[in-house]
Amino acid sequence: MTNVALAFLAAGLGAGLAIIGAALGIGRLAAAAMDATGRQPAAGGDIRTTMIIAAALIEGATLFALVVCVLLAVKT
Numbered sequence: 001m002t003n004v005a006l007a008f009l010a011a012g013l014g015a016g017l018a019i020i021g022a023a024l025g026i027g028r029l030a031a032a033a034m035d036a037t038g039r040q041p042a043a044g045g046d047i048r049t050t051m052i053i054a055a056a057l058i059e060g061a062t063l064f065a066l067v068v069c070v071l072l073a074v075k076t
Contacts, residue, residue, distance in 0.1 A: 026058055
């Protein structure tokens with residue numbers, strides 16, 4: 001394999017791992033928010049707002065990881 005092929009392979013694997021990590025993180029976040037809302041329905045609005053902010057932070061970190069993977073693949 002050439003260096004370019006290895007760079008693309010590494011970028012693909014890195015991007016895949018970043019997406020899997022984000023999916024697991026958001027899934028656990030949503031499950032915890034649903035559990036908390038089930039325990040205290042009156043606090044549903046506050047829980048939902050906190051969940052959306054946390055999900056946005058997870059998505060931001062994931063987007064950063066994907067950009068780094070693409071930049072490293074294109075750099076070679």
